[in-house]
Amino acid sequence: MAKPTNPSGKIQEGNMASMKTISLLIVFALGALLISSCGGPAPAPTTTPSPTLTPSPSPSPSPTLTPSPSPSPSPTPTLSPSPTPPPPKEGIYLDPALLEAKPGQEFTIRIQIKPTGWGVSGGEISLSFDPAALEVVELKPGDLLGLSPLVGLKKIDHQAGLIRYALARVGPTPVPTPPGAFAVVRFRVLEKASLGTYELKLTKVGLADENFQDVKDFKIYGALVRIG
Numbered sequence: 001m002a003k004p005t006n007p008s009g010k011i012q013e014g015n016m017a018s019m020k021t022i023s024l025l026i027v028f029a030l031g032a033l034l035i036s037s038c039g040g041p042a043p044a045p046t047t048t049p050s051p052t053l054t055p056s057p058s059p060s061p062s063p064t065l066t067p068s069p070s071p072s073p074s075p076t077p078t079l080s081p082s083p084t085p086p087p088p089k090e091g092i093y094l095d096p097a098l099l100e101a102k103p104g105q106e107f108t109i110r111i112q113i114k115p116t117g118w119g120v121s122g123g124e125i126s127l128s129f130d131p132a133a134l135e136v137v138e139l140k141p142g143d144l145l146g147l148s149p150l151v152g153l154k155k156i157d158h159q160a161g162l163i164r165y166a167l168a169r170v171g172p173t174p175v176p177t178p179p180g181a182f183a184v185v186r187f188r189v190l191e192k193a194s195l196g197t198y199e200l201k202l203t204k205v206g207l208a209d210e211n212f213q214d215v216k217d218f219k220i221y222g223a224l225v226r227i228g
Contacts, residue, residue: 091219119175119210122168126204131161133193142181145169173210
């Protein structure tokens with residue numbers, strides 16, 4: 001008699017396969033649970049952002065120093081020569097009529113005569129000056145009375161500041177006598193002279209014409225010396 005087939009034989013084999021599958025699932029589930037309880041999967045590493053470079057501020061340019069202009073030296077004032085007035089048309093005058101000099105400096109004055117139709121045979125003059133500022137260095141005849149006139153008087157008083165000088169022509173007297181210098185005087189300014197203006201003055205003038213008569217009606221002009 002045949003043995004009855006156990007219908008549960010395949011079922012049991014199938015159940016055993018299913019149990020294996022379930023067991024694997026359980027293992028996987030437990031592993032997943034274990035991983036979850038431990039904090040889950042390891043976090044992906046975060047990328048640290050590169051630091052942003054802050055540009056350094058550009059240094060401010062140093063201010064350019066503008067050099068201060070050097071003060072220009074003031075020019076030393078100089079004495080401007082004063083215009084010399086024109087000589088008179090006639091008479092007796094000092095030439096130049098205006099001049100400038102410094103202490104220690106020498107200058108020359110000419111005693112000029114311009115006749116107006118008359119001759120000059122001789123004459124005498126007196127010239128005053130300030131003895132505190134000036135001294136006479138030389139006194140000599142001019143060209144009015146010829147090359148070698150006779151000297152009748154020559155006196156220089158430095159105390160009083162006065163020159164007295166008399167000359168006479170040798171030979172005939174031309175009429176009219178051409179203009180010329182009766183005498184030439186060279187002065188020196190004293191070192192101790194004070195700055196200022198000083199007068200040279202003809203205090204006396206006597207002239208003799210071609211007939212040895214006094215000449216009258218002529219004008220006399222002095223001079224100024226500016227010491228500076």
